[in-house]
Amino acid sequence: MQYSYTTPRRKSPITxxxxxxxxxxxxxxxxxxxxxxxxxxxxxxxxxxxLEIEQERYDLNISLHEMDDAIVxxxxxxxxxxxxxTKNTVLKDSIANMFDLVPSEIxxxxxxxxxxxxxxxxxTPNKDVYNFMLQAPLRSIFHRSYSSFYPLSNGWLxxxxxxxxxxxxxDTVEEEVDEDEN
Amino acid sequence: xxxxxxxxLYLKVFVNIIxxxxxxxVYIELCKEERVLNSDQEVFATTTINAEMQExxxxxxxxxxYYYISVLDTSETQGAVSSCEKSQLASFFEVASSxxxxxxxxxxxYTSKTELALLKNSxxxxxxxxxxxxxxxxxxxxxxxxxxxxxxxxxxxxxxxSLCVFDNSELLFAKHLSMENYSEGDILSMDEGDDIELDLxxxxxxxxxxxxxxxxxxxxxxxxxxxxxxxxxxEFSESKDLEEELSExxxxxxxxxxxxxFNEDYQRFLLIHGAISGFYKDKRYKxxxxxxxxIADSVGVSGDLKRxxxxxxxxxxxxxxxxxxxxxxxxxxxxxx
Numbered sequence: 320m321q322y323s324y325t326t327p328r329r330k331s332p333i334t335x336x337x338x339x340x341x342x343x344x345x346x347x348x349x350x351x352x353x354x355x356x357x358x359x360x361x362x363x364x365x366x367x368x369x370l371e372i373e374q375e376r377y378d379l380n381i382s383l384h385e386m387d388d389a390i391v392x393x394x395x396x397x398x399x400x401x402x403x404x405t406k407n408t409v410l411k412d413s414i415a416n417m418f419d420l421v422p423s424e425i426x427x428x429x430x431x432x433x434x435x436x437x438x439x440x441x442x443t444p445n446k447d448v449y450n451f452m453l454q455a456p457l458r459s460i461f462h463r464s465y466s467s468f469y470p471l472s473n474g475w476l477x478x479x480x481x482x483x484x485x486x487x488x489x490d491t492v493e494e495e496v497d498e499d500e501n
Numbered sequence: 502x503x504x505x506x507x508x509x510l511y512l513k514v515f516v517n518i519i520x521x522x523x524x525x526x527v528y529i530e531l532c533k534e535e536r537v538l539n540s541d542q543e544v545f546a547t548t549t550i551n552a553e554m555q556e557x558x559x560x561x562x563x564x565x566x567y568y569y570i571s572v573l574d575t576s577e578t579q580g581a582v583s584s585c586e587k588s589q590l591a592s593f594f595e596v597a598s599s600x601x602x603x604x605x606x607x608x609x610x611y612t613s614k615t616e617l618a619l620l621k622n623s624x625x626x627x628x629x630x631x632x633x634x635x636x637x638x639x640x641x642x643x644x645x646x647x648x649x650x651x652x653x654x655x656x657x658x659x660x661x662x663s664l665c666v667f668d669n670s671e672l673l674f675a676k677h678l679s680m681e682n683y684s685e686g687d688i689l690s691m692d693e694g695d696d697i698e699l700d701l702x703x704x705x706x707x708x709x710x711x712x713x714x715x716x717x718x719x720x721x722x723x724x725x726x727x728x729x730x731x732x733x734x735x736e737f738s739e740s741k742d743l744e745e746e747l748s749e750x751x752x753x754x755x756x757x758x759x760x761x762x763f764n765e766d767y768q769r770f771l772l773i774h775g776a777i778s779g780f781y782k783d784k785r786y787k788x789x790x791x792x793x794x795x796i797a798d799s800v801g802v803s804g805d806l807k808r809x810x811x812x813x814x815x816x817x818x819x820x821x822x823x824x825x826x827x828x829x830x831x832x833x834x835x836x837x838x
Binding site: 332 | 836837
């Protein structure tokens with residue numbers, strides 16, 4: 320029941336001292352939370368950076384391996400090309416030497432290079448010219464040499480010379496050559 | 502809920518200010534929940550508020566935000582009427598310019614809004630939470646008697662009287678009487694006024710007086726000697742409140758005014774006499790014969806007042822000492838629940 324002519328003033332538990340205290344603690348807690356949030360963010364950022372760097376390192380490792388493989392492949396290709404080039408040079412020299420071996424009296428009509436041999440077809444005025452001027456050098460180069468002749472109508476002879484190099488013997492010779500080079 | 506939690510944490514401080522003639526009594530009570538932890542009282546030589554009083558109040562209210570400052574209404578235009586009907590209130594006071602509260606749906610006490618504003622303004626330095634009417638304090642102080650008796654109840658303060666007439670909880674009449682505007686001239690003029698009024702009534706009835714002889718019933722007055730034999734008359738003379746007399750005797754240690762008390766008590770008696778005369782004559786009030794007077798004495802009246810009332814007005818008078826500050830404090834506590 321109301322007895323008083325007036326209603327009491329509103330009473331608040333928040334006194335000016337408490338207000339000051341709350342403001343002080345409020346600011347302190349806010350600063351602590353802000354610092355905590357900043358540290359959390361920095362920690363997250365650092366973790367993310369670490370993960371990114373890990374991933375980058377992993378990717379770089381992979382690309383490094385790929386590059387190593389590529390280098391090995393290229394080196395092999397280079398070696399192969401060098402060996403092909405060398406072989407071709409050798410072959411070219413051999414062919415040039417071979418054609419140098421053919422005397423002017425003999426005319427070649429066909430030359431076939433085999434993997435381990437050489438087949439020459441041509442015409443010679445006689446067997447002696449062939450035997451002394453072509454057969455002899457061929458025998459010094461190849462291990463086995465077979466010749467067959469067919470007479471022509473003009474008196475000349477058509478010849479077919481088949482020459483082989485035995486691979487085992489060739490390997491032995493190459494090894495000896497390598498050893499000498501070393 | 503949070504407010505209630507904080508309210509329980511803090512002390513409650515009740516500051517109660519009673520204004521006297523030239524001084525103010527400040528009673529402070531510190532409570533925790535229902536318990537009274539401490540109390541203090543100081544008297545200051547001011548009727549409003551001075552620096553000492555302000556410092557005294559601040560020394561307690563600074564301890565808690567839950568403090569309540571109560572003052573007793575000192576307005577001269579305050580009063581109480583026996584109805585809560587707004588239409589009836591207008592015949593007793595100016596409703597628009599007054600603040601009024603209906604008590605228990607039985608009677609209304611009121612005061613001037615301007616006086617309330619002035620009172621609030623005079624305590625602006627500390628603020629005021631509650632302004633209580635002396636009538637509510639009086640009815641609360643004598644609640645045990647009001648419910649059971651038809652009597653006059655008077656609250657005596659240093660500079661004023663608050664007078665009520667209750668008949669079994671029903672308010673018949675109430676008046677706030679100030680002693681400041683009172684002088685012996687007023688007493689004389691008041692008495693003269695009464696005489697004139699009486700003469701007027703006598704004049705009006707003079708024309709009818711001859712007819713009175715014709716009334717047969719008047720013959721019964723010849724048997725007036727038989728009145729002594731009526732038992733009810735004996736009961737009337739014994740209609741005393743024994744309980745109140747016992748408590749009155751136990752309160753004799755309360756210091757009574759001796760030197761100035763006589764003049765002031767006579768003034769008080771005249772004020773009461775005038776007010777009761779007005780009550781009997783004013784047709785707005787429901788009339789009732791008053792046999793008993795209960796006086797709540799906050800200043801220490803002399804035995805003269807009791808004697809005047811008993812001898813001049815034939816009232817069985819009981820004086821009970823009241824500590825206004827603690828009573829005010831109790832009402833303030835009840836107000837906040």
